[in-house]
Amino acid sequence: MRFNIGDAVVDVVPDLECFPIPAARLLPTADLSSLAEHREWLEPDHVDFGRDAILLGMHALLLRLPGLTILVDACIGEDKQRPVHPAWHQRHASGFLDRLAALGVAPEDVDVVFCTHLHADHVGWNTRLLDGRWVPTFPRARYLIGRRELAFWQARAEPGLGYGSFVDSVQPLLEADRVTLVDDGEEIAPGVTLLPLPGHTEGQMGLRVRRGAACAVFCGDAVHSPVQVLRPEWSSGPCTHPLEAAATRRRLLECAAEEDILLVPAHFRRCGCTRIRRRGDGFRPVLGAG
Numbered sequence: 001m002r003f004n005i006g007d008a009v010v011d012v013v014p015d016l017e018c019f020p021i022p023a024a025r026l027l028p029t030a031d032l033s034s035l036a037e038h039r040e041w042l043e044p045d046h047v048d049f050g051r052d053a054i055l056l057g058m059h060a061l062l063l064r065l066p067g068l069t070i071l072v073d074a075c076i077g078e079d080k081q082r083p084v085h086p087a088w089h090q091r092h093a094s095g096f097l098d099r100l101a102a103l104g105v106a107p108e109d110v111d112v113v114f115c116t117h118l119h120a121d122h123v124g125w126n127t128r129l130l131d132g133r134w135v136p137t138f139p140r141a142r143y144l145i146g147r148r149e150l151a152f153w154q155a156r157a158e159p160g161l162g163y164g165s166f167v168d169s170v171q172p173l174l175e176a177d178r179v180t181l182v183d184d185g186e187e188i189a190p191g192v193t194l195l196p197l198p199g200h201t202e203g204q205m206g207l208r209v210r211r212g213a214a215c216a217v218f219c220g221d222a223v224h225s226p227v228q229v230l231r232p233e234w235s236s237g238p239c240t241h242p243l244e245a246a247a248t249r250r251r252l253l254e255c256a257a258e259e260d261i262l263l264v265p266a267h268f269r270r271c272g273c274t275r276i277r278r279r280g281d282g283f284r285p286v287l288g289a290g
């Protein structure tokens, strides 16, 4: 799946094509039966109504600007110990780096890895196992991590944090001196600015990309699924601050609808992106780059 933001090209690079999560776990306050009128387009890609499950894609977003290759969010990775999620646990031969290679990108071609936040499904490919040690997967890249996000995780650093992902996928980058701490509002490249999206985690940030008249926001887990466009008040179970997450989501959707901004969430299956239109006093997604 490929789309453009002006002269920038974005490819969706799947790591795990479909990850079903019980709605009660991902969106504890959700009532999927209230979405019956949308069933026709939510199935089969986004919701499994029969199993009461939300279907997420686990993928990275490869953003190529003239002279700069950025990987946004690093999915699950391989060889990681994640027994809590069997589909994430001790993965081998996932084909992720082959899919990147098929797009003409070797690990050493990636200039920047940007983690919107530090949950286990956004940092996995930060590192890979080499001779029993975790090393940066992208050896030339600067890894951009939000200062507030990192401080939050470091303050809680215990071995099981994030299913162990902080220890195997973030700590080794710090030790290898590959991390650049970044702050809200910072411009990391011409037209590419960091945008605060707090609530899902303490310091989640998005990437606002403006190229000519085109504008997109890589918005991480501010919106997990198209159902949260229809029901912005449904925050996710893993959200650190659910009410703040809902307020952030509503603000983001309002802004996307007003300014015709393309949203690029981390987990939308198939399309990888969506435009937002007003619907009564709420919103509806128009999936794809349109």
Ligand SMILES: [Zn+2]
Residues within 6 Å of the ligand: 119, 121, 122, 221, 266, 267
């Ligand atoms: Zn996620």
